[in-house]
Structures are given as C-alpha cells and as structure tokens.
Amino acid sequence: MHPLDYVKWGDDWAWGVPLIALNVVIHVFCLAMFTARVERLLGRYTEQRHFALTFALVMGVAVILVTGLHILEAGIWAAAYRIIGALADNRSAMLYSLGALTTYGHADIHLEAKWQMMGALEALNGMLLFGLTTAFLFAMIQRVWPAGNR
Numbered sequence: 001m002h003p004l005d006y007v008k009w010g011d012d013w014a015w016g017v018p019l020i021a022l023n024v025v026i027h028v029f030c031l032a033m034f035t036a037r038v039e040r041l042l043g044r045y046t047e048q049r050h051f052a053l054t055f056a057l058v059m060g061v062a063v064i065l066v067t068g069l070h071i072l073e074a075g076i077w078a079a080a081y082r083i084i085g086a087l088a089d090n091r092s093a094m095l096y097s098l099g100a101l102t103t104y105g106h107a108d109i110h111l112e113a114k115w116q117m118m119g120a121l122e123a124l125n126g127m128l129l130f131g132l133t134t135a136f137l138f139a140m141i142q143r144v145w146p147a148g149n150r
Helices: 011-044 051-084 090-101 113-147
Strands: none
Touching: 011 051, 011 113, 051 090, 051 113, 090 113
16 A cells, blocks of 8 residues: 555644645745845945944844744634634634744644544644744844855
8 A cells, every 4th residue: 555545634734735735835035035135234334333234133123023923824824713713703713823833832722533534744844944944033133144254
C-alpha cells in the first residue's frame, strides 16, 4: 500500500496549503518592501555620531512591522476558520489562530476533528514565517550595522 493512502486529503488540506502559500507570498513581499525602504534610508545616512540611535530605531521599527505582519497573517487564518465554520466567533478564531501560528497553543479552543489538520498546517506555516522573519532581522542587522562604520 502507498504511504499516502493512510492520509485523508480533505477540506483541511484544500484550505491549509493555499493559506500557507498566500501567507508566505504576503510575508516575503512585505519584507522585501521594508528592506528596500531601509536600503534607501541608509543610502542617505552618513552621520556616524547618531548611529546607535539610528540602529535602535531601524531595528525597533522592523520588529514592530514584522509583529504586525504576523498578526495580519494570523487574521487571514482566523478569517478562514470563520468562513468554513470551524470556530464560532471572531475572537475565538483569532485566539486559536495566534496560538497555532506561534505554536503557543494554550487556549482552551479546539477544532473539531474534521479541521484539526488545518490547525497543524497553520503551526507549520508559523514556523516557516518565523524562520523568514528571523532571517530578515538578521539580514537587517547586517545591513544597518556596517552603515555606522562608514
């Protein structure tokens, strides 16, 4: 018997996989836009005496923006849970989604068996998005730090 015969590819996969793809595209696009803006800002930055403040501001803004981006992406999953009727209200859907995306998972909100794989797929999506975010922040540090040494 083929290994994939043991997995039921149902509605949870049909919703989950495209949501992963959508969120990754949104995430990469927004990170690329932010990187381009920082590059333009650093191209104009020449004064070294305020470097520490500039570094802190750029990194602080970067963290705030990627936090907002993760909240937006959790909102996309929460909207999907509401559309398919997997969760009863917006607050529960967002709380569940943030718990799944961050793999925190301590809310006492559960999906019915039909949709549980979708929750696991959201956790997988969260791991991918946080990995991209970590790489982005690391790259941002590498871009900003040398600007202060010019």
